[in-house]
Amino acid sequence: MATVSILYFSGAGHTAKLAEAVAQGAASIAGVKTNLIALSGDDITKGRYHNDAVFAQLDASDAILFGSPTYMGGPAAQFKAFADASGDRWYRGAWRDKLAAGFTVSSGPSGDKLSTLHYFFTLAMQHGMIWVGFPENSMNDKGINRLSSYSGVMAQAGQEPVEIAPNAADKLTGELLGRRVAAFAAKLAV
Ligand SMILES: Cc1cc2nc3c(=O)[nH]c(=O)nc-3n(C[C@H](O)[C@H](O)[C@H](O)COP(=O)(O)O)c2cc1C
Numbered sequence: 001m002a003t004v005s006i007l008y009f010s011g012a013g014h015t016a017k018l019a020e021a022v023a024q025g026a027a028s029i030a031g032v033k034t035n036l037i038a039l040s041g042d043d044i045t046k047g048r049y050h051n052d053a054v055f056a057q058l059d060a061s062d063a064i065l066f067g068s069p070t071y072m073g074g075p076a077a078q079f080k081a082f083a084d085a086s087g088d089r090w091y092r093g094a095w096r097d098k099l100a101a102g103f104t105v106s107s108g109p110s111g112d113k114l115s116t117l118h119y120f121f122t123l124a125m126q127h128g129m130i131w132v133g134f135p136e137n138s139m140n141d142k143g144i145n146r147l148s149s150y151s152g153v154m155a156q157a158g159q160e161p162v163e164i165a166p167n168a169a170d171k172l173t174g175e176l177l178g179r180r181v182a183a184f185a186a187k188l189a190v
Contacts, residue, residue, distance in 0.1 A: 143169025
């Protein structure tokens with residue numbers, strides 16, 4: 001049994017919708033247990049993130065997918081507070097060789113989302129994790145990876161007034177990332 005955790009912050013609910021799609025994709029792989037973990041700003045006191053239960057779930061995971069909205073060209077401050085709190089795991093090499101991947105949502109088609117994904121990548125490399133990219137070709141009729149991001153999944157908010165974006169194509173894109181990471185985690189756990 002492999003354990004895949006989807007760890008995300010969402011301020012207004014868009015990234016939460018994408019995280020749910022990622023988790024749905026991960027859960028569709030046989031032999032995979034999925035944790036969907038929302039970071040809460042209530043766990044940040046004087047700028048410091050603290051939640052032992054969240055870290056225990058991550059410590060017990062074979063793969064962690066990082067998710068955050070892109071705020072001012074990078075991850076949300078709440079995500080960064082969590083990342084800073086992971087420094088203790090960095091010191092002990094506790095997350096070394098776990099799989100990692102990332103996803104982000106913002107209003108613009110670009111909106112500097114790549115900076116957020118690259119931050120996740122750097123965080124994963126500091127922890128000695130193994131980065132899983134997203135090779136789905138954007139040239140398809142379903143809108144899969146329509147924003148053409150191969151470092152991780154990008155989704156766009158604000159284009160559908162009748163439901164909370166990301167739209168169906170972006171959610172499918174997130175689902176495929178979840179499937180991909182979980183499939184690798186299941187193989188490695190054998
Ligand atoms: C403080 C703040 C900064 C933002 N900065 C950006 C940005 O740099 N690029 C962008 O395209 N959208 C930006 N946005 C829009 C958000 O990325 C977008 O609304 C996103 O869907 C929010 O995700 P959430 O609902 O999970 O919080 C920003 C929004 C806020 C509140």
